[in-house]
Amino acid sequence: MKIGIDVIKFYTARYYLEANDLAQSRDVDSGKYFKGLGIKKISVMPPDEDIITMAANAGKEVLRYVDINKVDMLLFATESGVDQSKSSGMWVHKLLNLPETCRVVELKQACYSATAAIRMAFAMVYQNPESKIMVIASDNARYELNSPGEPTQGCGAVAMIISTNPRVLSLQNKAGVYAKDAMDFWRPNYRTEPFVNGGYSIELYLKALSESWKQYSLISGNLFDQHYKFCYHSPFPKMAEKAHAHLFKENNNHEIDKSLLKTEISGSLKYGRIIGNTYTASLYICLISLLENTKENLAGKIIGLYSYGSGCIGEFFSVVIEAGYKEVISAELHDKLLNTRQRVSISQYEAYHNFSDKMVEGNHNIPHYEDGQFRLFGFKDHMRLYEELE
Numbered sequence: 001m002k003i004g005i006d007v008i009k010f011y012t013a014r015y016y017l018e019a020n021d022l023a024q025s026r027d028v029d030s031g032k033y034f035k036g037l038g039i040k041k042i043s044v045m046p047p048d049e050d051i052i053t054m055a056a057n058a059g060k061e062v063l064r065y066v067d068i069n070k071v072d073m074l075l076f077a078t079e080s081g082v083d084q085s086k087s088s089g090m091w092v093h094k095l096l097n098l099p100e101t102c103r104v105v106e107l108k109q110a111c112y113s114a115t116a117a118i119r120m121a122f123a124m125v126y127q128n129p130e131s132k133i134m135v136i137a138s139d140n141a142r143y144e145l146n147s148p149g150e151p152t153q154g155c156g157a158v159a160m161i162i163s164t165n166p167r168v169l170s171l172q173n174k175a176g177v178y179a180k181d182a183m184d185f186w187r188p189n190y191r192t193e194p195f196v197n198g199g200y201s202i203e204l205y206l207k208a209l210s211e212s213w214k215q216y217s218l219i220s221g222n223l224f225d226q227h228y229k230f231c232y233h234s235p236f237p238k239m240a241e242k243a244h245a246h247l248f249k250e251n252n253n254h255e256i257d258k259s260l261l262k263t264e265i266s267g268s269l270k271y272g273r274i275i276g277n278t279y280t281a282s283l284y285i286c287l288i289s290l291l292e293n294t295k296e297n298l299a300g301k302i303i304g305l306y307s308y309g310s311g312c313i314g315e316f317f318s319v320v321i322e323a324g325y326k327e328v329i330s331a332e333l334h335d336k337l338l339n340t341r342q343r344v345s346i347s348q349y350e351a352y353h354n355f356s357d358k359m360v361e362g363n364h365n366i367p368h369y370e371d372g373q374f375r376l377f378g379f380k381d382h383m384r385l386y387e388e389l390e
């Protein structure tokens with residue numbers, strides 16, 4: 001029985017910051033952002049956008065392709081949760097009119113939890129082949145102003161349906177995992193931005209890649225060369241390039257050629273270069289980017305995927321692209337979404353960044369900015385209030 005991703009779409013906020021503008025304002029050589037990190041633009045959330053509105057926008061697109069009444073579970077992966085008790089998925093459940101018989105839960109393990117959600121969905125669909133499970137990964141990658149992480153911010157959501165007879169890709173059941181308690185990136189409940197040990201997080205990312213790959217290749221029997229392309233969790237695009245060069249060298253005992261590096265991963269990085277980091281959604285935006293920006297037919301090809309979440313856990317797994325995938329992907333929709341964003345100045349970006357500090361008031365309306373189909377219009381007695389736009 002084939003189980004995998006039947007439909008997959010993403011959404012990102014309607015504003016962006018040019019990496020060049022940020023470099024100038026922070027007195028940094030723009031080469032560091034462009035070449036050193038691989039970033040051109042980052043998506044910026046206005047005050048009336050959040051992980052829930054982004055998730056609902058991505059989910060709405062996905063529901064154009066499936067019978068909503070068959071969706072019996074929503075798994076919401078995020079590390080930007082807005083409530084300690086209530087799952088962000090419950091608001092999405094309402095905004096998308098999902099059935100009352102649909103289970104809802106939120107999952108967390110830094111940037112990794114969407115992969116865990118997919119694994120869980122796989123097992124649930126295996127038990128009940130009629131089941132259609134919506135997995136949403138939605139995050140606001142937020143660092144302190146003027147910090148080293150600042151150019152690696154971004155925001156976005158991916159929604160997908162996991163089912164039998166998938167139209168996009170089948171999941172292969174053999175995965176390699178490496179987990180070890182570590183403090184490379186963490187955000188205590190009283191903080192709006194994380195503590196980051198950047199260099200250490202890169203070291204752990206690569207260590208977890210090596211270890212999870214070893215286990216994956218051992219139990220799957222798949223060799224490096226059998227993977228046609230690769231997608232990596234990309235906190236910044238250069239990280240994916242470093243990761244692929246690292247894995248190639250471990251498997252081939254010599255450095256990767258630049259053109260091969262480009263052939264094997266550059267399609268997956270096109271969207272991330274102009275969206276920025278999206279934490280849980282990042283790997284899956286890379287996957288969509290690969291599917292929509294690779295000219296040759298990927299049907300039947302094996303793609304290797306690496307998911308990493310600080311703290312830390314790495315998982316390497318693979319998928320096989322299905323014959324009809326081109327009929328359900330949306331390059332035009334996503335290009336339009338990205339190319340119609342409004343550019344913000346540094347002062348606008350900083351004002352949006354600082355706005356969340358005012359949310360503790362619990363009773364206020366939020367001005368209307370450029371949005372997708374949903375917006376957070378305010379708070380009443382500390383309850384979040386959303387609306388769907390015409």
Ligand code: COA
Nearest residue numbers: 029031032035036037148149152196198199201202205235
């Ligand atoms: N032109 C071209 N490249 C330049 C440059 C310039 N003028 N100035 C610096 N660079 C390069 C550096 O050589 C380095 O490349 P390398 O890693 O291949 O050597 C890269 O730009 C980054 O420079 P660095 O000095 O290491 O940056 P930093 O210490 O300010 O921060 C991170 C980089 C990634 C650690 C930081 O952005 C961060 O903490 N990010 C959040 C955590 C994260 O994303 N972790 C990743 C794993 S999850």
